[in-house]
Amino acid sequence: MYPDDLKYSTEHEWVRMDGNIAEIGVTVFAQDSLGDVVFIDLPDVGTEIRQFDKFGEIESVKAVSDLFSPVGGKIVATNPGAIENPETVNTDPYGSGWLIKIEVSDPAQLDALMDSETYESTLE
């Protein structure tokens, strides 16, 4: 449910590091709370973003929710698959349901995030 190679934010986003590129999405808990995801609004590639800033919106049938970046840096990729087929966020939130990739400006920011066990304990 909460892979232990990922880091997690209090806003229910996850981070997978590959070198200094952070791949970011929302957790199983987030997609379950949202229900069926029907629309995702992501920023343009090249946008600079600070840690914990809002970077987009994710919509379920009933509501709009903000997306907050767990790390700061420059957005180097957004996932066209998720935009075209928002339901992949429900079916594969840690894989093909990824949302953005960020070139991280300060790797120490990861220390502010939780590991999988800590994140899971906040959900009780």
Added chain:
Amino acid sequence: MTDNALKKTVLHETHVGAGAKMVPFGGWDMPVQYADGIIAEVRAVRNSAGIFDVSHMGRLEFDGPAAGLFLGTILSANMPAIRVGRSKYNFICNEDGGIIDDAMVYHTGDDRFLLVVNAGNTDVDLDWINPRVSAAKKISDAGLSDANQADFTMTVITDETAMVAIQGPDAVEIVDGLTDGEASNIRRFRIGKAIVAGIAATIARTGYTGEDGFEIIVATADGVRLWSTLTDAGAVECGLGARDVLRLEAGLPLHGSDLSTDTNPFEAGFGRFAYFGSPGYVAADALRRISQAEPRRKLIGFKMTGRGIPRSGLKVLSGGDRPNVIGVVTSGTHSPTVDGGIGMGYVEQKYAETGSQIVIDVRGRLVEAEIVDMPFYKRG
């Protein structure tokens, strides 16, 4: 003593046990969706059959020789024209023609009527109706000469009954199978008694989804058994989330969003359900006046042509080079049936043409849309 605890229908435990997500709605703890999600539930209703617990809606019974006459004073319905076994959609309007609630009135038997109102408005409706019931007990100046104008009773039967709606192309067949074929004898918009899998019921061939089906009323004690009988017969459990998508797809308004005391039936496009000729009708003067004037705005349906989902409260702008604000969205969602954003809203009369290109301000992003006729989908 204040009691802010949410009310529960007799099916509450059933919903929780089925894994439903529960939310507060109109003072009740209700299922918004079950495990498979809203989109799957909407598809089930459009393709087979879904069931909804609507026990929380207000059910008021009016009995007596003056029941129809009294209802004519509070509802925008031509009561004598509703024969036994028939129903009529109508509005409970205040003296200004504003809509306190929308409702269904059913002529269930000789000198007997059932009025079904929205769950969230039941208390407000009763606050408005009760004094009028009391006043009718006295001989009034309403011009009614019938000495028996007070000869009726009103009983709130919400707590002693449960109500389940089954809707979809397979719904009538399912209920037919449980009633030895009796259900299909009740035609669209009619109501009658039936024994549903051995349970005494009143069944109305009405609904809020645009599909055929029934709204089934039973004694509270039979509610759980009715629900499980319908699920055993293949109906899919559906919650309030799907219910809202379905009614919007069907072009049906929601009080509190598309209708309110700040709107009247004519600008909402429902003038044909706003009869104001009943003797002593409280909103007669206001509705007559409104019906004769050109409406300043109209409730329209629109489909998004650009990327985005309309939501209640968003501004509507005119299309073209110099867009100006022409209205507001009152309902909006993603429609799985037409695979896009759909909504309703009020726009200034001169822009309210089917086919007009409009723009929705989606939280700062201007997204194109087109005014379309409702319902938004074609029955399959």
